[in-house]
Amino acid sequence: MRDMTPDDLGGHSGEEHTLTYFDGFRRKVIVVDREVPFPEGKLIVSRTDPIGIITHANPIFVEMSGYSEQELIGEQHYILRHPDMPAPAFKDLWDTISKGIKWHGYVKNLRKDGAYYWVYATVVPNIRDGQIVGYTSVRRKPSRRKVEEMSALYKTLR
Amino acid sequence: MPHLLTISPDFNTKYLSGWFVFNTWLQKSLGEAIHLELFDDFESCRNAITADKIDLIYANPYDASLLLRDKGFAPVAHPQSRPDEAIIAVNASSPVGRIEDFKPGMRVSATKDPEVNMICRIMLEPADIGPNDIQIVQRDNYVLVAKDLMKQEADAGFILAETFNDLSPMIRDQLKVILKSQIHVIHHMLLVGPKLAGKAGQLQQLLCAMGQDDKGRAILRDIGVNAWDPSSREDAEFMIDLMDTLIV
Numbered sequence: 001m002r003d004m005t006p007d008d009l010g011g012h013s014g015e016e017h018t019l020t021y022f023d024g025f026r027r028k029v030i031v032v033d034r035e036v037p038f039p040e041g042k043l044i045v046s047r048t049d050p051i052g053i054i055t056h057a058n059p060i061f062v063e064m065s066g067y068s069e070q071e072l073i074g075e076q077h078y079i080l081r082h083p084d085m086p087a088p089a090f091k092d093l094w095d096t097i098s099k100g101i102k103w104h105g106y107v108k109n110l111r112k113d114g115a116y117y118w119v120y121a122t123v124v125p126n127i128r129d130g131q132i133v134g135y136t137s138v139r140r141k142p143s144r145r146k147v148e149e150m151s152a153l154y155k156t157l158r
Numbered sequence: 159m160p161h162l163l164t165i166s167p168d169f170n171t172k173y174l175s176g177w178f179v180f181n182t183w184l185q186k187s188l189g190e191a192i193h194l195e196l197f198d199d200f201e202s203c204r205n206a207i208t209a210d211k212i213d214l215i216y217a218n219p220y221d222a223s224l225l226l227r228d229k230g231f232a233p234v235a236h237p238q239s240r241p242d243e244a245i246i247a248v249n250a251s252s253p254v255g256r257i258e259d260f261k262p263g264m265r266v267s268a269t270k271d272p273e274v275n276m277i278c279r280i281m282l283e284p285a286d287i288g289p290n291d292i293q294i295v296q297r298d299n300y301v302l303v304a305k306d307l308m309k310q311e312a313d314a315g316f317i318l319a320e321t322f323n324d325l326s327p328m329i330r331d332q333l334k335v336i337l338k339s340q341i342h343v344i345h346h347m348l349l350v351g352p353k354l355a356g357k358a359g360q361l362q363q364l365l366c367a368m369g370q371d372d373k374g375r376a377i378l379r380d381i382g383v384n385a386w387d388p389s390s391r392e393d394a395e396f397m398i399d400l401m402d403t404l405i406v
């Protein structure tokens with residue numbers, strides 16, 4: 001996974017951040033204040049292996065992320081992490097799903113072009129023969145009221 | 159004792175005789191005695207599953223988890239390009255033009271189909287309308303739901319997309335679709351129970367070859383299926399995981 005560059009933003013400038021992920025990997029991301037609306041009536045679906053590497057993405061996932069399918073499969077799901085998302089939200093996610101329990105939450109995601117999209121996400125463990133072999137996440141369109149509420153809350157947690 | 163085949167109660171009644179013909183074909187092809195039993199509603203169908211009465215089922219995704227994970231059923235096949243999608247519709251003259259125009263307290267006319275109701279409830283979430291914010295008027299079938307909308311006795315209706323397309327143009331013209339789901343990956347599936355597990359492979363081959371001759375194609379047409387595609391265990395597990403993210 002490479003650093004983002006102004007080219008990813010079509011030459012536009014944005015706010016630069018350096019993110020450090022759970023595995024120590026660091027990456028420069030550039031964000032712009034532009035929201036891409038969640039498509040009506042659709043679901044964004046992806047699956048990962050047990051450590052969060054993307055193994056499957058549906059066409060809406062690919063479209064909303066701004067990446068190509070080849071760029072996504074095999075990468076860590078943190079490729080979508082937005083600097084506005086507080087670390088405790090993801091800690092809660094991993095603490096929950098690694099115990100085999102379903103997790104719900106509101107997530108602001110970063111696109112390849114620096115814009116963002118809000119989702120209401122549900123993650124379930126894929127349990128086969130008693131073992132967690134991966135995770136499935138399905139995102140749906142959140143209400144505006146919830147997005148505003150969560151966005152205010154996340155600011156206090158960062 | 160013959161084996162018992164059932165079809166998820168949300169099947170379109172226009173295919174009723176088609177399913178009986180399908181069952182005749184099935185018995186001949188498999189060399190097994192099979193009785194087709196239809197249930198009036200989802201609850202009695204579920205009760206029969208729980209009581210281990212069913213050996214073969216064209217199942218609603220809603221029941222897939224119970225059947226595959228708890229009752230030892232195995233996936234066989236699913237219809238090609240026939241995902242389950244749902245529609246939220248209103249009277250053609252309704253001021254509602256998009257989901258966000260709906261208000262809490264709205265009256266919704268719906269059947270008991272748990273899958274369609276689940277998808278439609280999810281489609282209302284962006285308007286901040288939860289399960290407790292709607293008053294459900296329960297109807298036995300989608301034509302009655304459409305009538306409620308036409309008579310303005312409900313503010314919205316939850317309708318299976320396939321059935322909506324089957325409504326007469328005269329009815330459809332009086333309705334307006336606010337949103338149709340495009341989930342693509344949730345669909346019905348034919349499953350076999352433990353007593354017929356040994357026949358699963360043979361059944362899969364027979365079903366998937368049905369589209370190859372005129373007779374098979376005619377039977378398929380009369381149950382509204384283009385062709386059968388094989389379903390693997392992992393396909394089915396994936397769909398159950400997905401349903402699990404959607405069921406509250």
Ligand SMILES: Cc1cc2nc3c(=O)[nH]c(=O)nc-3n(C[C@H](O)[C@H](O)[C@H](O)COP(=O)(O)O)c2cc1C
Nearest residue numbers: 021022048052077078080081082090123135136137
């Ligand atoms: C199935 C699944 C889906 C996930 N989807 C997202 C996502 O859409 N956006 C996101 O930022 N993190 C997502 N995560 C969490 C990431 O794995 C990661 O924890 C997060 O981006 C924060 O990065 P960090 O853990 O390195 O701090 C997902 C995890 C799983 C298991």
